[in-house]
Amino acid sequence: xxxxxxxxxxxxxxxxxxxxxxxxxxxxxxxxxxxxxxxxxxxxxxxxxxxxxxxxxxxxxxxxxxxxxxxxxxxxxxxxxxxxxxxxxxxxxxxxxxxxxxxxxxxxxxxxxxxxxxxxxxxxxxxxxxxxxxxxxxxxxxxxxxxxxxxxxxxxxxxxxxxxxxxxxxxxxxxxxxxxxx
Amino acid sequence: xxxxxxxxxxxxxxxxxxxxxxxxxxxxxxxxxxxxxxxxxxxxxxxxxxxxxxxxxxxxxxxxxxxxxxxxxxxxxxxxxxxxxxxxxxxxxxxxxxxxxxxxxxxxxxxxxxxxxxxxxxxxxxxxxxxxxxxxxxxxxxxxxxxxxxxxxxxxxxxxx
Numbered sequence: 001x002x003x004x005x006x007x008x009x010x011x012x013x014x015x016x017x018x019x020x021x022x023x024x025x026x027x028x029x030x031x032x033x034x035x036x037x038x039x040x041x042x043x044x045x046x047x048x049x050x051x052x053x054x055x056x057x058x059x060x061x062x063x064x065x066x067x068x069x070x071x072x073x074x075x076x077x078x079x080x081x082x083x084x085x086x087x088x089x090x091x092x093x094x095x096x097x098x099x100x101x102x103x104x105x106x107x108x109x110x111x112x113x114x115x116x117x118x119x120x121x122x123x124x125x126x127x128x129x130x131x132x133x134x135x136x137x138x139x140x141x142x143x144x145x146x147x148x149x150x151x152x153x154x155x156x157x158x159x160x161x162x163x164x165x166x167x168x169x170x171x172x173x174x175x176x177x178x179x180x181x182x
Numbered sequence: 183x184x185x186x187x188x189x190x191x192x193x194x195x196x197x198x199x200x201x202x203x204x205x206x207x208x209x210x211x212x213x214x215x216x217x218x219x220x221x222x223x224x225x226x227x228x229x230x231x232x233x234x235x236x237x238x239x240x241x242x243x244x245x246x247x248x249x250x251x252x253x254x255x256x257x258x259x260x261x262x263x264x265x266x267x268x269x270x271x272x273x274x275x276x277x278x279x280x281x282x283x284x285x286x287x288x289x290x291x292x293x294x295x296x297x298x299x300x301x302x303x304x305x306x307x308x309x310x311x312x313x314x315x316x317x318x319x320x321x322x323x324x325x326x327x328x329x330x331x332x333x334x335x336x337x338x339x340x341x342x343x
Contacts, residue, residue, distance in 0.1 A: 043205060043342065044340065045341075046338060047208065047338045048336065049209075049214075049215070049237065049338075050214075051215070051216055051217075051315060051335075052215065052216070052217040052331050052332065053217075053232075053264050053317040055221075055317075055323070055325045056219060056220065056325060058229050060225035060226075062225035093225055093226065094223040094225050096322075097325060097328075098324075098328075148223070149226060150225070150226025
């Protein structure tokens with residue numbers, strides 16, 4: 001009899017608890033397994049993600065500055081004096097690869113007796129060579145490896161021999177530099 | 183005999199769930215494989231970093247004590263640099279905790295704190311945040327043609343602090 005009363009009391013308390021707060025399991029519920037989630041023995045939970053880092057080969061080259069060279073003088077007994085501008089134009093390059101070179105060419109050749117030489121400032125890796133430009137591309141810097149440098153010098157030298165005719169306001173040419181494999 | 187056991191069983195069945203607290207830790211958005219491509223640069227400058235913020239994680243740190251989220255990675259032969267930061271919206275009452283500064287993910291690293299001091303009570307114990315990955319490679323580190331891509335398995339752990 002006494003145990004019956006005790007049981008009723010417990011039932012009543014339990015029902016009252018459930019009525020007021022709901023079953024205990026409702027706020028201590030373990031959610032069903034979720035995709036990618038792992039329940040560890042000590043209660044830690046982990047997630048994993050595959051992340052790939054890909055670095056493409058990057059080669060970038062740019063030039064700043066237009067150059068105007070005027071040949072106006074000559075030493076008696078010699079041809080016209082060459083004119084050099086090494087301060088106006090610069091170039092920048094970025095490459096995250098090895099074995100690169102810079103070649104240069106003109107869009108069209110100058111008139112007979114006039115020529116343009118180009119010497120590029122050397123990046124930290126690479127060997128530079130002065131070249132007389134023409135429509136045929138020539139190596140200007142070779143052996144460039146892993147480089148990100150800006151403000152590198154460009155030195156143009158205009159030459160004219162005595163056969164060159166005066167050309168008024170001048171002949172404009174476009175110099176194209178290309179960064180490519182050695 | 184049976185009548186005597188019944189109350190005990192009843193009480194036990196009600197209290198048993200209390201012994202196990204429920205945590206939840208899942209991807210809220212994204213979560214699949216992602217690829218970060220470093221592929222551009224301005225001439226004269228180092229390559230531009232690649233970023234990805236497409237992954238969001240959700241947690242309910244119902245440990246009964248403060249909790250934290252840690253991160254580690256495995257990437258054998260890693261050549262390039264990968265960074266991670268968890269960005270948690272600050273305007274919500276949920277998602278309380280302390281965000282750690284950007285972490286560099288290095289192959290074989292120990293579990294490193296990503297988000298700490300998650301409260302043990304509601305609403306702060308529940309939260310979400312965006313995983314912001316950043317890949318970087320200076321020119322001297324070369325490219326994937328030379329080294330192959332870095333393949334990371336990044337693991338996040340929600341645990342009692």
